[in-house]
Amino acid sequence: MSPGPGVARRRRRRRAWLTVTVLAVLATAGAVGFTRWSTKGHADVPKTADSPATAEVVRTDLVDRIEVTGQVGHGPQRPITAARAGTLTWVADPGSVIDRGRPLYAVDARPVIVLFGRTPAYRELAEGVTGPDVKILQENLAALGYRPADPAGSFKAATTAAVKRWQKALRVEQTGRIALGDVVVLPGAVRVGTVSGQLGAPATGELLTVSGTERLVTAELEQAQRGHAADGAKVRLGLPDGRSATGTVRAVAAKSADDKSGGKTTKYDVTIAIDDPALDLAEGSLVDVGFDGEKHAGVLVVPVEALLAPKEGGYALEVLDGTGRRLVPVKLGLFADGKVEVSGAGLAAGMRVVTAA
Known part of the structure; x- marks a missing residue:
C-alpha cells in the first residue's frame, strides 16, 4: 500500500534535514580524510579492507528546488471601506459572489x-466632467445595457440620460449623476470574505x-526564497489525496513580518492559479507547492555526502582509480x-567517488 500524503511530506522534510546535517558535519569528516592525504604529501589514499560506499559522477541538469505548504482559497483579501457617510443598512453575506451592476x-x-475597472471612484461624476473614470462609467453602462452615445471619457447629455435610466x-433617485460612494470600482467579480x-x-x-472568485493557492516564501517565484512560472502541486497537479504563479506580494529577534523582515505571499479548473479542492485544504529556481544545464554532479572539506580550505572528492583512491x-x-x-581538473562523468557511509 502506498504511503499517504502526510507520510510523503514527512519523508521529504527528513531528506531536507539530512542534507543540512551533512553540510554541517562536512568540515569534520572532510578534515579527517584530507589530513590523511596531506600528511603523506601526495594525492594517493591508502586502501582499506572495507569496500567504501560510492556514487557515480554524472553529467546532468541541476535545478534548485524548494517545497513549501500552500493553502487553497481565493487569493488575498481586499478591504472595502465606506466612501459615504450614513448608517450601514445591508451588506452581502460572506461567500456570496457579487458581479457587475x-x-x-x-x-x-x-x-x-x-x-x-482599474481606476477607483474618487469624485462625483456629472455632466461636464471628463477623464478615465468617466470612460469606466460609460463602459459599465454599456455592459449593463445603457450605452451612452457621448465620446469616451466625456460626460455629456447622453451619459446623463443613460445614468438616469x-x-x-435600481429604484433610486434619478439624479443623472454618480455621487462619491454610489459605486465601488473593482477589477472584476468578487467573493465576499469577512464582514x-x-x-x-x-x-x-x-x-x-x-x-x-477563482480557486487559487496561496503560499508564503521567505526573503531568501523570493527568486524561486516569478510571474508566470510553473509550480508543482502535491494534493491532499496524493495526486499531483501543476499551477502558474499569478502574483507575488511583499509583506512585513516579525523575525525571531523581534525585528521586522520581508516575506512574500505567492498567489498560484490551478492549471486544471476541473480539480475540486476543498476551501482551506493544504497542498505541497514545489518551486524551481536556478538551473545549471549539463554540469557534473555528485551527492553532497561525497564532499570532503580539507582544513586548509576548499573541497575535494575521493575518486576510485583502478585499485586505489x-x-x-x-x-x-x-x-x-x-x-x-x-x-x-581530471574530473569526468562516469568516475566513482567515495561517499559517507
Missing part, C-alpha cells in the same frame, strides 16, 4: 453598486473584505536535491 452593501438604504432600474461592519452602525472604516580538489557550484555541482 450588483450591490455590495447599502448605506441609508441606498445600494453601493459594483462596477468593473440605470438609476430608474466586519455592523448593521445599524455608522458606515465608517472597513466594512468587509473581498477576493477574486586519490583525492581531486574541486570547485562547487549549485546545491539542489541533496546533490552539488562540481568541477575540477
Whole structure:
C-alpha cells in the first residue's frame, strides 16, 4: 500500500534535514580524510579492507528546488471601506459572489453598486466632467445595457440620460449623476470574505473584505526564497489525496513580518492559479507547492555526502582509480536535491567517488 500524503511530506522534510546535517558535519569528516592525504604529501589514499560506499559522477541538469505548504482559497483579501457617510443598512453575506451592476452593501438604504475597472471612484461624476473614470462609467453602462452615445471619457447629455435610466432600474433617485460612494470600482467579480461592519452602525472604516472568485493557492516564501517565484512560472502541486497537479504563479506580494529577534523582515505571499479548473479542492485544504529556481544545464554532479572539506580550505572528492583512491580538489557550484555541482581538473562523468557511509 502506498504511503499517504502526510507520510510523503514527512519523508521529504527528513531528506531536507539530512542534507543540512551533512553540510554541517562536512568540515569534520572532510578534515579527517584530507589530513590523511596531506600528511603523506601526495594525492594517493591508502586502501582499506572495507569496500567504501560510492556514487557515480554524472553529467546532468541541476535545478534548485524548494517545497513549501500552500493553502487553497481565493487569493488575498481586499478591504472595502465606506466612501459615504450614513448608517450601514445591508451588506452581502460572506461567500456570496457579487458581479457587475450588483450591490455590495447599502448605506441609508441606498445600494453601493459594483462596477468593473482599474481606476477607483474618487469624485462625483456629472455632466461636464471628463477623464478615465468617466470612460469606466460609460463602459459599465454599456455592459449593463445603457450605452451612452457621448465620446469616451466625456460626460455629456447622453451619459446623463443613460445614468438616469440605470438609476430608474435600481429604484433610486434619478439624479443623472454618480455621487462619491454610489459605486465601488473593482477589477472584476468578487467573493465576499469577512464582514466586519455592523448593521445599524455608522458606515465608517472597513466594512468587509473581498477576493477574486477563482480557486487559487496561496503560499508564503521567505526573503531568501523570493527568486524561486516569478510571474508566470510553473509550480508543482502535491494534493491532499496524493495526486499531483501543476499551477502558474499569478502574483507575488511583499509583506512585513516579525523575525525571531523581534525585528521586522520581508516575506512574500505567492498567489498560484490551478492549471486544471476541473480539480475540486476543498476551501482551506493544504497542498505541497514545489518551486524551481536556478538551473545549471549539463554540469557534473555528485551527492553532497561525497564532499570532503580539507582544513586548509576548499573541497575535494575521493575518486576510485583502478585499485586505489586519490583525492581531486574541486570547485562547487549549485546545491539542489541533496546533490552539488562540481568541477575540477581530471574530473569526468562516469568516475566513482567515495561517499559517507
